[in-house]
Amino acid sequence: AIKEGPYLGGAGFEMRQALRPAAQTARPVAQTARPLALRRRLSTLHGGADALRKPYPPSHVLTLGEINPNVLSAQYAVRGELVQRAAAIKEEMAAGSANVPFKKVLECNIGNPQAVGQSPIGFNRQVLSLMVCPALLDQPGVDALFAPDAIARAKEYLAAIPSGVGAYSDSQGFRIVREQVADFISSRDGLPASPEDIFLTDGASKGVGFLLSLILRGGGSDGLLVPIPQYPLYSATLALQETHMLGYELDEAAGWSLPISLLEAELEDAQAKGVATRALVVINPGNPTGNSLPYDNMVECIDFCAKHGLVLMADEVYQENIWDGGRPFHSFKKVLMEMSPRPNLQLVSFHSTSKGFLGECGLRGGYFEIVGFDPEVKAQLLKLISIGLCSNTLGQIATGLMVQPPRPGDASYEIYSGERDAILASMKRRATMLVDGLNALEGVTCNQPQGAMYAFPSITLPPKAIAAAKDAGKVPDTFYALALLEATGIVVVPGSGFGQKEGTWHFRTTFLPPESEMTDVVDRMTAFHADFMGKYA
Incomplete structure (x- = not known):
């Protein structure tokens, strides 16, 4: 019984019984003999009954000097x-x-x-409601509460996801949603996209974290080119990973443009200091600056990354938020694929349900697409993501709804648009x-x-x-x-x-x-x- 320890029953249970007041432990002699014998053994092993009543030493509490600096x-x-x-x-x-x-x-x-x-988009919330509570589909009057295309979409998802949203998905995300994302990219850019290159994430931020964990090697010798001003996700993540933030200043006087000469100078300076630059981050449209890169500037960024063997991380979460008709959104993937000859480039593009006109920040839906990555590296990326099992399933569905909204002729299209x-x-x-x-x-x-x-x-x-x-x-x-x-x-x-x-x-x-x-x-x-x-x- 002593070998079982106080956390496994056995002696622990018997000690609790032995230490109870007499009124609580008054039982027939046959039932009390074993606790009495146990007390004698413990008294012999631990220096007497007083040893059982000694207080625990003060517990140690972490201080700021002891946590990860x-x-x-x-x-x-x-x-x-x-x-x-x-x-x-x-x-x-x-x-x-x-x-x-x-x-x-x-x-x-x-x-x-x-x-x-801001109010949520009605169609999306109808589908999400039915996904959370599929039993609603069998209730009388469901057709009066939900649009027919919302019901059809929920049934489509449930047929492809028979375990529902309460179970883990594949680590890469629901196949049906990744197919929808690939269709969205193909339609947007006029170029093929594969669901095998799509990874569903808890917002774009989580995807950024995965990619940085993949490409930054630790040890304090790697660096990342980041715009100044930048979204603090990047500086905070680099601080956590002991990586050099190589800031390149956008030109405020020129509408926050991105001078390639500054990238070259920053890269050269990093090399002189023994810093290995791993990737270039571009936020387009810009946060916090609100700039939108012109096509020719994007070509220059791609050439720069291809020339120096850098991964291009394209943060494109504001692609629906375009206010200047003279600066339409172009994805970096589209620009890359239209270049001739096409450079060899490793590109990652991020998108999210939090921005645009949806504003579904709390649902934490998003994805990234990779282009030009070695299959073995891609397998390691999937392994890294699988450590966290999967992104949240409602966010995955929200991502599917973002990339495949109602279309002309659908019951909800007029309201949605x-x-x-x-x-x-x-x-x-x-x-x-x-x-x-x-x-x-x-x-x-x-x-x-x-x-x-x-x-x-x-x-x-x-x-x-x-x-x-x-x-x-x-x-x-x-x-x-x-x-x-x-x-x-x-x-x-x-x-x-x-x-x-x-x-x-x-x-x-x-x-x-x-x-x-x-x-x-x-x-x-x-x-x-x-x-x-x-x-x-």
């Missing part, structure tokens, strides 16, 4: 200090505080459309309204976004404001953004969280609050900015 160094500004302070303010408001000078916190810090009032067009048209109006308001502010300049969901204005801060920020222990644009939050309730992200040209200051703001609130956003910003500039003039 890379976690301490990683920063993710999109949910950093500003967001934490905004959460505290909301708690104060909920408690009835009279010290808050506004009635609502306006979260312009993150591309999370449904959090600020109306919802889509209204959301995109409203986003464009909100973008124009916001950027026009920003450009009217003293010392503020902002490029009109050509795509994505963000504006990234440059602010010329007075020397007294910069000095006050230093005294407060804050970066100047963080100081400005915190003051904006405290005065107006508007949450933005300081440009320092994305990286910016030395000596410049920015902030990123979405234009996602409802159109009815955008005038209020602009008015609050205008009043605050005038007071701030006057205070530190």
